[in-house]
Amino acid sequence: xxxxxxxxxxxxxxxxxxxxxxxxxxxxxxxxxxxxxxxxxxxxxxxxxxxxxxxxxxxxxxxxxxxxxxxxxxxxxxxxxxxxxxxxxxxxxxxxxxxxxxxxxxxxxxxxxxxxxxxxxxxxxxxxxxxxxxxxxxxxxxxxxxxxxxxxxxxxxxxxxxxxxxxxxxxxxxxxxxxxxxxxxxxxxxxxxxxxxxxxxxxxxxxxxxxxxxxxxxxxxxxxxxxxxxxxxxxxxxxxxxxxxxxxxxxxxxxxxxxxxxxxxxxxxxxxxxxxxxxxxxxxxxxxxxxxxxxxxxxxxxxxxxxxxxxxxxxxxxxxxxxxxxxxxxxxxxxxxxxxxxxxxxxxxxxxxxxxxxxxxxxxxxx
Amino acid sequence: xxxxxxxxxxxxxxxxxxxxxxxxxxxxxxxxxxxxxxxxxxxxxxxxxxxxxxxxxxxxxxxxxxxxxxxxxxxxxxxxxxxxxxxxxxxxxxxxxxxxxxxxxxxxxxxxxxxxxxxxxxxxxxxxxxxxxxxxxxxxxxxxxxxxxxxxxxxxxxxxxxxxxxxxxxxxxxxxxxxxxxxxxxxxxxxxxxxxxxxxxxxxxxxxxxxxxxxxxxxxxxxxxxxxxxxxxxxxxxxxxxxxxxxxxxxxxxxxxxxxxxxxxxxxxxxxxxxxxxxxxxxxxxxxxxxxxxxxxxxxxxxxxxxxxxxxxxxxxxxxxxxxxxxxxxxxxxxxxxxxxxxxxxxxxxxxxxxxxxxxxxxxxxx
Numbered sequence: 001x002x003x004x005x006x007x008x009x010x011x012x013x014x015x016x017x018x019x020x021x022x023x024x025x026x027x028x029x030x031x032x033x034x035x036x037x038x039x040x041x042x043x044x045x046x047x048x049x050x051x052x053x054x055x056x057x058x059x060x061x062x063x064x065x066x067x068x069x070x071x072x073x074x075x076x077x078x079x080x081x082x083x084x085x086x087x088x089x090x091x092x093x094x095x096x097x098x099x100x101x102x103x104x105x106x107x108x109x110x111x112x113x114x115x116x117x118x119x120x121x122x123x124x125x126x127x128x129x130x131x132x133x134x135x136x137x138x139x140x141x142x143x144x145x146x147x148x149x150x151x152x153x154x155x156x157x158x159x160x161x162x163x164x165x166x167x168x169x170x171x172x173x174x175x176x177x178x179x180x181x182x183x184x185x186x187x188x189x190x191x192x193x194x195x196x197x198x199x200x201x202x203x204x205x206x207x208x209x210x211x212x213x214x215x216x217x218x219x220x221x222x223x224x225x226x227x228x229x230x231x232x233x234x235x236x237x238x239x240x241x242x243x244x245x246x247x248x249x250x251x252x253x254x255x256x257x258x259x260x261x262x263x264x265x266x267x268x269x270x271x272x273x274x275x276x277x278x279x280x281x282x283x284x285x286x287x288x289x290x291x292x293x294x295x296x297x298x299x300x301x302x303x304x305x306x307x308x309x310x311x312x313x314x315x316x317x318x319x320x321x322x323x324x325x326x327x328x329x330x331x332x333x334x335x336x337x338x339x340x341x342x343x344x345x346x347x348x349x350x351x352x353x354x355x356x357x358x359x360x361x362x363x364x365x366x367x
Numbered sequence: 368x369x370x371x372x373x374x375x376x377x378x379x380x381x382x383x384x385x386x387x388x389x390x391x392x393x394x395x396x397x398x399x400x401x402x403x404x405x406x407x408x409x410x411x412x413x414x415x416x417x418x419x420x421x422x423x424x425x426x427x428x429x430x431x432x433x434x435x436x437x438x439x440x441x442x443x444x445x446x447x448x449x450x451x452x453x454x455x456x457x458x459x460x461x462x463x464x465x466x467x468x469x470x471x472x473x474x475x476x477x478x479x480x481x482x483x484x485x486x487x488x489x490x491x492x493x494x495x496x497x498x499x500x501x502x503x504x505x506x507x508x509x510x511x512x513x514x515x516x517x518x519x520x521x522x523x524x525x526x527x528x529x530x531x532x533x534x535x536x537x538x539x540x541x542x543x544x545x546x547x548x549x550x551x552x553x554x555x556x557x558x559x560x561x562x563x564x565x566x567x568x569x570x571x572x573x574x575x576x577x578x579x580x581x582x583x584x585x586x587x588x589x590x591x592x593x594x595x596x597x598x599x600x601x602x603x604x605x606x607x608x609x610x611x612x613x614x615x616x617x618x619x620x621x622x623x624x625x626x627x628x629x630x631x632x633x634x635x636x637x638x639x640x641x642x643x644x645x646x647x648x649x650x651x652x653x654x655x656x657x658x659x660x661x662x663x664x665x666x667x668x669x670x671x672x673x674x675x676x677x678x679x680x681x682x683x684x685x686x687x688x689x690x691x692x693x694x695x696x697x698x699x700x701x702x703x704x705x706x707x708x709x710x711x712x713x714x715x716x717x718x719x720x721x722x723x724x725x726x727x728x729x730x731x732x733x734x
Contacts, residue, residue, distance in 0.1 A: 017415065031414050031618050035406035042399040048384065049398055049588075078445055082611025115609035119486060215615050221416075222614040242482035243610050244449025247589040248582050251398050252619035 012312075015319045022325035023357065026219055026264070026346035034221065034256065041259040042251075049249045053237070058250060061258045065225045069210050070201025073233035074225045076214075076254055078245050080187055081112050083211040083226040084150070086239040087183045088116055090232060091148035091209070094181070099123040101142055102150040104130035105157035107185060133163040136170040139180075149175060152185040153203070154192050159291040159301035159342070162192055172206035181208035190217040190265060191297040194272035208232070216344075218264050220257025223250070267347055271298035275345040281354035287365040291340075298345040306366045308332045308339035314364050326360045379679075382686045389692035390724060393586055393631070393713035401588065401623065408626040409618075416616045420604070425617060428625045432592045436577050437568025440600035441592045443581075443621055445612045447554055448479050450578040450593040451517070453606040454550045455483055457599060458515035458576070461548070466490040468509055469517040471497035472524035474552060500530040503537040506547075516542060519552040520570070521559050526658040526668035526709070529559055539573035548575035557584040557632060558664040561639035575599070585631050587624025590617070634714055638665035642712040648721035654732040658707075665712040673733045675699045675706035681731050693727045 016022065029037060041047070050058045058076055066074035077083040088108070092098050100116075102109060104126040108116055116122040125146065128138035133155055151171070154160040163171065175182045184207040189200065196203055204210050209228040214220040226236055240246050275295040282288055287305040304311050312330045319325050327341040349357065383389065396404060408414070417425045425443055433441035444450040455475070459465050467483075469476060471493040475483055483489040492513065495505035500522055518538070521527040530538065542549045551574040556567065563570055571577050576595040581587040593603055607613050642662040649655055654672040671678050678697045686692050694708040716724065 030409070031416055031622065032406045032409040035402040035409060035619070039399045039402035039406065042397070042402060047398050077611070078614050079611040081608070081613075085611055113605050113609045115611070118606075118609050221619055222616050238480050239485075241448070242480045242485050243612075244444070244446040244452055244482070245611055246448075247445050247620075249588050252402070252588055253614075255398065 012316065015316060016325045018323060019319050019325040020323045021348060021352075023343065023349055023352070023360070024325075024328045024346070025344045025348070026217075027348055028219075038252070038255050038259060042255060047251065047255055049251045050254070052246050052248060053240075053250060055251075057258065058254050061254055061261075062225065064261070065212065066227050068200050069204045069212070069227045071204070071210065071227040072230040074227035075233050075237050075240065076250055077224045077226055077240060078222060078247060078250070078253065080107070080185075080211055080213055080224040081115065082240065082243055082245045083224045084108055084183070084185060085112075085115055085119065085243070086236045087209045087211065087226060087228075088122060088148065088150070089120055089239060090235055091181050091183065092120070092122060095145070095147040097145045097147045099125060099144065099146055100148050100150060100183075101125045101127040101139070101146045103128060103134050103152050103155060105155065106150055106152060107156070107187065108150065110157070131158060133158075133161050133167070134171065135163060135167055136174045139171060139174050139178075146180060148181040148183045148208070150183050150185055151207070152187075154188050154297045154299075156188060156299075156342075160188060160191065160295065160297035160299040161292050162195055162296045165196055165198070168203075176206065182206060183208065184210040186210050187213045187216055188297060188299065191268055191272070191299065194269040194298075195296045214253065214257035217268065218257050219260045221253050223253035223257055267350070268298060270350055271345045271347070274298070274350050275300060278343075278345060278349065278354060278357070281358045282361055285358065285362050285365055286367065288361065295345075299342065300345075301340050301342055302327070302361070303333055303338055303340045304330075304365050305338055306364075307337055310366070311339050311341070311364050314366070318360060318363060324360065326364060379683065382683060383692050385690065386686050386692040387690045388715060388719075390710065390716055390719070390727070391692075391695045391713070392711045392715070393584075394715055395586075405619070405622050405626060409622060414618065414622055416618045417621070419613050419615060420607075420617060422618075424625065425621050428621055428628075429592065431628070432579065433594050435567050436571045436579070436594045438571070438577065438594040439597040441594035442600050442604050442607065443617055444591045444593055444607060445589060445614060445617070445620065447474070447552075447578055447580055447591040448482065449607065449610055449612045450591045451475055451550070451552060452479075452482055452486065452610070453603045454576045454578065454593060454595075455489060455515065455517070456487055456606060457602055458548050458550065459487070459489060462512070462514040464512045464514045466492060466511065466513055467515050467517060467550075468492045468494040468506070468513045470495060470501050470519050470522060472522065473517055473519060474523070474554065475517065477524070498525060500525075500528050500534070501538065502530060502534055503541040506538060506541050506545075513547060515548040515550045515575070517550050517552055518574070519554070521555050521664045521666075523555060523666075523709075527555060527558065527662065527664035527666040528659050529562055529663045532563055532565070535570075543573065549573060550575065551577040553577050554580045554583055555664060555666065558635055558639070558666065561636045561665075562663045581620065581624035584635065585624050586627045588620050590620035590624055634717075635665060637717055638712045638714070641665070641717050642667060645710075645712060645716065645721060645724070648725050649728055652725065652729050652732055653734065655728065666709065667712075668707050668709055669694070669728070670700055670705055670707045671697075671732050672705055673731075674704055677733070678706050678708070678731050681733070685727060685730060691727065693731060
């Protein structure tokens with residue numbers, strides 16, 4: 001890429017690849033390592049390729065996810081973008097209203113090239129306050145007919161915040177009384193069990209459809225699942241085909257997710273506890289604020305009282321000298337001179353205690 | 368699957384997997400073998416995962432395909448369905464007409480759940496005669512405004528037929544004189560070079576956009592490319608994102624296609640010659656007709672004067688006793704009592720001469 005920004009991004013990408021440890025997220029494999037691991041797993045489990053989504057691996061994995069979410073059925077999808085577009089489309093057809101409610105910071109609103117508008121002429125109504133989770137009183141304030149309400153659990157753009165359990169139940173109750181289908185953007189739902197102390201099916205109860213990611217927390221190469229009633233999912237598969245999302249084979253995405261699925265889910269509670277511990281330590285550093293102050297999932301947003309480029313340069317300097325990648329993307333915050341980064345606490349940080357990691361964050365903050 | 372049809376399909380799928388040789392297509396690997404092969408290739412070529420389609424492997428492969436097709440740019444897409452929907456959408460936006468021309472047997476008309484209608488409210492106008500390639504005189508007969516004309520080279524549903532070179536040039540000339548963009552469904556374009564005796568860029572010249580498959584002839588796990596002018600492809604990438612087709616990583620699809628790309632292309636001419644030789648032999652068998660009588664690519668349709676189920680049972684019996692899979696799907700033809708199967712001549716048949724294979728086809732025909 002010829003532009004300076006592109007060059008800088010490429011330089012930083014190589015810098016990160018050259019690090020022996022990266023604080024954010026779970027440890028990752030190179031493509032070659034990944035393909036060898038999944039080859040072994042396919043051998044051990046007698047995996048065949050699916051054909052246009054039909055096959056034993058996919059059927060079993062879809063059944064596992066549907067069961068875990070307490071839904072009748074689930075369909076593998078190549079992306080969350082597609083899964084949610086399809087859910088919005090189906091609920092719009094049920095209700096006849098080309099309109100849905102969503103958080104101000106919904107992924108469909110911010111990161112999908114306005115797909116729901118461009119493709120379907122839908123009207124997305126921002127509901128609630130963009131700095132906190134969506135609540136029953138926010139829905140109560142909506143006077144216009146909605147096909148469904150998209151609820152993001154947890155809310156990524158505000159550091160993985162969740163409504164309290166009672167608040168979530170109140171929202172579900174109001175939606176039910178209005179006969180309004182709830183759709184869950186559960187891209188990071190797997191990360192929410194520890195806070196609620198409840199199973200995924202109980203969290204997802206009352207949601208008519210649920211999208212979950214297979215790559216963010218789970219670590220598959222790509223992919224998502226959409227879960228709901230059997231009829232809904234059968235119809236979703238038609239739309240998946242229409243959108244060009246039924247690949248001739250989904251095996252690489254499905255197998256790399258399935259081979260880690262149970263292990264990753266079993267690590268989430270520990271990652272959450274580590275996030276709590278880390279946040280307690282970070283809170284003591286000058287020039288740092290956290291959102292939320294007490295994490296509700298194993299992710300949080302770290303704000304620095306320092307411009308983004310200065311923080312990024314500090315991170316790069318650490319990467320150069322110590323082959324340690326402390327933080328991912330660092331961007332300007334709303335407050336001039338402040339910046340913010342998202343930290344997903346995965347297995348790397350499970351093995352590194354605060355005494356080891358806090359000094360790195362202090363350096364990012366300019367100490 | 369509980370229904371008898373499903374059971375039969377599953378039984379036949381296992382039967383095919385149990386065969387040591389399959390006449391149709393190129394030799395395939397199990398998922399485990401495939402993933403090991405691509406792991407080695409990634410190691411040897413220093414491959415990193417792309418991030419949402421950005422990465423060295425993808426950029427280089429897209430450049431290779433664009434160059435081969437004589438276009439400014441190309442974009443990897445997860446499926447041909449998506450690639451063609453996007454092309455139709457972009458040409459409709461350019462022209463303002465929500466209408467395009469296509470062959471009667473276009474993939475978009477037959478195999479995509481009416482996606483162009485359901486998603487975009489487009490009107491697809493069948494042009495020409497469904498039993499032969501689309502010609503300039505067919506386009507000349509179209510009086511209504513079209514956003515583009517979709518031309519399928521070769522035409523899969525009639526056994527891989529191609530227009531003659533002069534016919535193709537006449538079609539290109541008429542389209543240019545009408546300022547009508549031509550879009551190529553080149554799902555099997557790689558298979559057409561031998562017949563024309565010309566390079567891909569020369570065949571694709573005059574087409575404003577070209578879709579090619581990365582899995583059919585090439586053997587990648589899945590995927591396609593859409594090629595055209597740089598602006599067109601940049602816009603196509605936006606629509607790919609909107610349709611949910613920009614996976615977080617495309618590496619498995621891209622790498623498994625890229626690692627075979629040159630080898631497969633280099634085999635196509637030999638496969639075409641083998642198809643000619645095989646067709647000459649098949650023509651001598653009673654109860655068999657071919658479409659086309661003389662293949663124009665390394666595929667053909669074989670018609671049997673025998674009901675589909677009888678032919679399928681003969682195939683299954685051979686598979687049981689000799690672990691040889693002679694033919695893929697066998698379906699009823701228009702003529703009562705006749706059936707048809709598609710045969711793609713890949714590397715398997717390169718190594719098996721007519722003396723060996725013709726008796727198997729004779730058995731399918733009831734000899």
